[in-house]
Amino acid sequence: MPELPEVEVSRMGITPHVVGQTVSRIVVRNPQLRWPVPAEIRQIEGQVIRRVSRRAKYLLLETDIGYAIVHLGMSGNLRVLPADMPPQKHDHVDLVLASGEVLRYNDPRRFGAWLWQQPADAMHQVLGKLGPEPLDAAFSAEYLVEKAKGKRTAIKQLIMDNQVVVGVGNIYANESLFSAGIHPKRAAGQVSRQRLEKLVAEIKAVLAFAIEQGGTTLKDFKQADGKPGYFAQELLVYGKAGQPCPRCDKPLSEVKIGQRATVYCSDCQK
Structure with a gap:
């Protein structure tokens, strides 16, 4: 998708x-x-x-x-x-x-x-309840700390909730959590402020780099000129269950969270 x-x-x-x-x-x-x-x-x-x-x-x-x-x-x-x-x-x-x-x-x-x-109408219902854009200043560490406070929801599910922040889909949630060293199943309310600051920074960096690389072509996506996106070549963990962790060489694990495939390193992500 x-x-x-x-x-x-x-x-x-x-x-x-x-x-x-x-x-x-x-x-x-x-x-x-x-x-x-x-x-x-x-x-x-x-x-x-x-x-x-x-x-x-x-x-x-x-x-x-x-x-x-x-x-x-x-x-x-x-x-x-x-x-x-x-x-x-x-x-x-x-x-x-x-x-x-x-x-x-x-x-x-x-x-x-x-x-x-039409401009005079109320905002279309598909746009009405969306959270901030992840690359905008509104998506900040302070904002995510507030959204995570007291939540038992897995941190991966929280950052994939479009009412919390838009556009952090499965591929980029996997990659951002790995880069931030956070276990995807950890309860959002148990992630420290310092680690949430790191996560916000990694989400922004991963998404910006993916845009620079033309997106990720896995099955269907092509750019407007018909060319594939090249970020797939930069993926660290997504789709690589069983392969060596790029940091510690331990085989990457896979679990379903919210019915979505989630790949992580049990040593590097806590």
Whole structure:
């Protein structure tokens, strides 16, 4: 599943092609994605895309009258192609641009979404209860200490809770906890302030480096130009159960936390 770095890389990739462009038309080949594509989204036709922003793992294509909210789901991707390029299987939505290019959404599993939000309306429900962005100053050691206080929840589950902080998906939670030396099953309220400070710093560093590397390609993710992300080559523990720990050489362990595969070193993470 594309996580925050992959979505941010997609945002950066499509921005030069779509910002300032008029949407000639929108083509919805399959209106039934994770949620039905709303008919109101056709209001984007004739509008100029002023900005492409990101909130958590949602991309916002902003115009003067509202914005399309795009989620890549588990297997979705956005590609910028010539407008006369024939659609392929699973190409569900096209934004045809006046430039002669098309922003094309492909999603084999159809767990992604295209939604519409008008500025005068209340914030869309998918954006309403999200925590701070992990790379923003609002996500600080002081903030995480307060959120962790008294919690028996595993620290890994806490940092993957989108109401606490957005975008720390499974890959990056594994990597950040290893870098911070914190056992993923440790109760959040039992992690010291000093170690939470380290964890916040590692989350920011891991995510920033993943964005720099173009994201992580494991199965489905590709950048907007079709190239894979290269952070997979930098992974220290994720997907490496049984292999030697990169620090102490002891075999890495694996456990399920919240139904998600969690890899850690029982010696280096306490």
